[in-house]
Amino acid sequence: xxxxxxxISNESGVEIDEPALVSLGSYVIEKMKVHPAAELSxxxxxxxRMSALHLEWMGLPGPTDxxxxxxxxxxxxxxxxxxxxxxxxxxxLVLCPTIAAAQAAVAGHSxxxxxxxxxxxxxxxxxxxxxxxxxxxREMFALQADLLNKWRADR
Numbered sequence: 689x690x691x692x693x694x695x696i697s698n699e700s701g702v703e704i705d706e707p708a709l710v711s712l713g714s715y716v717i718e719k720m721k722v723h724p725a726a727e728l729s730x731x732x733x734x735x736x737r738m739s740a741l742h743l744e745w746m747g748l749p750g751p752t753d754x755x756x757x758x759x760x761x762x763x764x765x766x767x768x769x770x771x772x773x774x775x776x777x778x779x780x781l782v783l784c785p786t787i788a789a790a791q792a793a794v795a796g797h798s799x800x801x802x803x804x805x806x807x808x809x810x811x812x813x814x815x816x817x818x819x820x821x822x823x824x825x826r827e828m829f830a831l832q833a834d835l836l837n838k839w840r841a842d843r
Contacts, residue, residue: 692717693725693775698732702785705800709807715839716811717778720764725775728811731782738784753791754806755782756813763816781810808832 692714696706709730717726733741738751745755759779766776783806785799792802809832819825 693727694730695728696730696732699737700732700734700785702732702789704732704785704803708800709803711843712804712807712836712839713811715842716808716835719835719838720811720815721767722762722764722778722815723767723773723775725771726762727775727777728814729780730807731780733782733784735784735786738782738787741782751784751787753784753787753802754810754813756780756810757782758814758816761816762814778811778814781807781814783807783810805832805836808836 692710694710694713696709698704698706713728713730714724717728718724735751738755739749741755742748742750742752745757746752757780760776762776762778767773783803785803788802788806789799792799795802809828812828812832817824817828817831819828
């Protein structure tokens, strides 16, 4: 079986566990029943670049922790099991490890844990999940926690 095509470009100057992030991304793609060879691009960047992207795409000043840019409007349960089907391009995920580290300190866990949480969060956004409304937030955050906990347990 093919595995997800996940590319990471770390331009942040901060070391992250790239193999773990790829493993986590592949796990989420599999569990969400998306074509196993789906393409995902992850950019890890600094606060300056994240601020510029946040302003350009969201109209909001300052850096943020994660941005998601969906491409093929892929949804959960979209893979029929046929390997011959063209794999979708999920899109681009942008992470800012310095913002993640600050959030991790407040949350009382490691920066790597926060990066993993943001990775799952961003992929769920690429799959159409949102948290603008309270019911959406409950659904998305519960799924996010479940996926992350099961991935950790399976490692």
